[in-house]
Amino acid sequence: MGFVNFIATQIVGDPAIMFGLIALVGLILLKRPIEEIVLGTTKTVIGFIILVGGVGLLLEACNPLTEWVRAILGVDGVVPQNFLIMGKVMAEYGREVGLVVLIGFILNLILARITPLKYIAVTGHIMVIWASWIVGILAGTSMSSTTIIVTAGVLCGLHYWLTPAVNHYFMRKSDKLTPEWSLYLPDVTGIAVAGLLGKYIGDPDKRCDDIKVPKSLEWLRDTTVGIAIIAAVFWMVLGLIAGKEAVEAVSGGKNWIMFLMLLGAKFAGGLAVVIYGVRMLLAEIVPAFNGIATKLIPGAIAGLDYPTVFQFAPTAVFVGFIFNLLGGIAATLVMVAIKFPVIILPAVWMNFWSGALIGTFADAYGGRRATIIICLLLGFIIPFGWGLAYPMAGAIAGSGAINDYTDVSTYSLLFQYLVKMFVK
Numbered sequence: 001m002g003f004v005n006f007i008a009t010q011i012v013g014d015p016a017i018m019f020g021l022i023a024l025v026g027l028i029l030l031k032r033p034i035e036e037i038v039l040g041t042t043k044t045v046i047g048f049i050i051l052v053g054g055v056g057l058l059l060e061a062c063n064p065l066t067e068w069v070r071a072i073l074g075v076d077g078v079v080p081q082n083f084l085i086m087g088k089v090m091a092e093y094g095r096e097v098g099l100v101v102l103i104g105f106i107l108n109l110i111l112a113r114i115t116p117l118k119y120i121a122v123t124g125h126i127m128v129i130w131a132s133w134i135v136g137i138l139a140g141t142s143m144s145s146t147t148i149i150v151t152a153g154v155l156c157g158l159h160y161w162l163t164p165a166v167n168h169y170f171m172r173k174s175d176k177l178t179p180e181w182s183l184y185l186p187d188v189t190g191i192a193v194a195g196l197l198g199k200y201i202g203d204p205d206k207r208c209d210d211i212k213v214p215k216s217l218e219w220l221r222d223t224t225v226g227i228a229i230i231a232a233v234f235w236m237v238l239g240l241i242a243g244k245e246a247v248e249a250v251s252g253g254k255n256w257i258m259f260l261m262l263l264g265a266k267f268a269g270g271l272a273v274v275i276y277g278v279r280m281l282l283a284e285i286v287p288a289f290n291g292i293a294t295k296l297i298p299g300a301i302a303g304l305d306y307p308t309v310f311q312f313a314p315t316a317v318f319v320g321f322i323f324n325l326l327g328g329i330a331a332t333l334v335m336v337a338i339k340f341p342v343i344i345l346p347a348v349w350m351n352f353w354s355g356a357l358i359g360t361f362a363d364a365y366g367g368r369r370a371t372i373i374i375c376l377l378l379g380f381i382i383p384f385g386w387g388l389a390y391p392m393a394g395a396i397a398g399s400g401a402i403n404d405y406t407d408v409s410t411y412s413l414l415f416q417y418l419v420k421m422f423v424k
Contacts, residue, residue, distance in 0.1 A: 016045050018124040019048050020045040022289060023285055025291070025292060029292060030288070050277030054273030055307075061235075061264075071242045071246040073345075077342070078402050079345055080383070082129045088136070093135050096148055099149045102153075103149070103154070104127065104131060105127065108157050111158075112161060119165045120160075121164055122184065126185060134156060137392075137393055137394040137419060138394060165182070167183040168182035168301060170195035177312055177361075182304070183303055183304055184304065186408070187405055189382075194361035194374050197374060201362075201370040202362075204365055209313060227318045228265045231263070232260075232265065233264070271317065275310055286302075306353050309360050316362070319359055319372065319375070320359015323371070323375040323379065324355025324379035325355065327381075331381075332345060342390045344383040354406055355379065385408065389402060389409065389413050393416070
């Protein structure tokens with residue numbers, strides 16, 4: 001059983017290893033020379049590691065916001081953080097989660113092979129996170145361990161297969177995105193809302209990256225510089241509102257004003273590194289995946305991670321994040337005002353990922369107006385679904401954390417209601 005868990009969590013569940021293996025197998029199937037196989041596999045892994053390095057910078061820039069927002073609002077509540085959920089469930093039900101990931105991935109491969117929907121999830125860590133979420137919900141019932149493994153395995157297999165299928169529909173329907181790959185992300189809700197409503201809200205030809213500025217400010221059109229300056233102003237304002245004491249608590253001994261000034265540059269630098277890593281990764285993984293698509297599962301399309309679409313609209317990534325965060329802050333304030341049973345704190349880290357993703361799609365379908373409106377509205381609405389989901393989260397309920405994908409507020413919430421109604 002230890003070996004099975006190792007395969008599920010350390011290979012399938014480790015994106016660097018997973019992508020490296022996909023590149024290796026794909027290039028071998030394409031019968032490339034040994035030097036190309038070594039080069040392509042190595043560059044795939046390095047591209048992912050560069051991407052992760054950029055994510056680390058983004059994390060350093062975004063993490064302080066969580067504490068400042070909490071200090072400004074003066075409330076406590078449930079933290080939206082999927083890694084907390086994964087850690088709790090893995091600690092208690094690691095065997096079940098490992099088997100569920102493995103069963104789900106094998107079922108995904110079978111379904112992609114025998115059906116017209118040729119989608120394969122390869123975002124390993126998100127596959128483990130979603131399996132942990134489903135196992136956690138079912139573990140709160142009287143189901144036996146075997147029943148949980150089989151049920152969750154089938155549900156995850158369907159999820160790994162269908163999620164990239166739906167997401168790919170919206171990727172290929174816009175000429176601002178790409179049909180070359182899909183996304184395996186439990187943010188179907190956000191993508192669908194952006195894709196379906198974007199064109200009615202805004203104009204896809206008036207995009208965030210095309211904002212006109214006076215000639216004296218033309219230098220702001222450099223995406224990295226522009227984001228750094230605007231982010232620095234945003235962080236500075238929020239830090240000043242939170243106060244010197246709140247900033248110094250996370251500054252690591254640095255002067256609090258200098259610390260605030262550098263956070264915007266750190267965010268912009270992190271985003272630039274992520275995009276560079278993504279481009280390097282995609283340059284190798286997409287052609288290599290064609291080897292698998294050609295030889296093993298004809299027509300197969302990979303479901304990849306969030307950052308793979310950020311390159312299509314870097315400014316919308318930042319705009320989407322900011323307005324999604326503002327929506328989340330407004331949601332917390334309203335929850336406190338109406339005495340909502342569960343207070344959800346702003347999900348700053350996930351406001352970045354979901355906001356950036358939704359912003360990219362909203363920008364592609366409806367330009368900057370859609371990016372602002374849709375990200376703000378979803379940032380406000382989704383936390384209320386998380387609040388409803390929290391008490392029904394099975395073994396996770398009472399943990400002080402909730403899974404923070406947009407889909408947890410929609411079809412996952414419906415699933416939780418059904419489990420509560422029919423499974424004792």
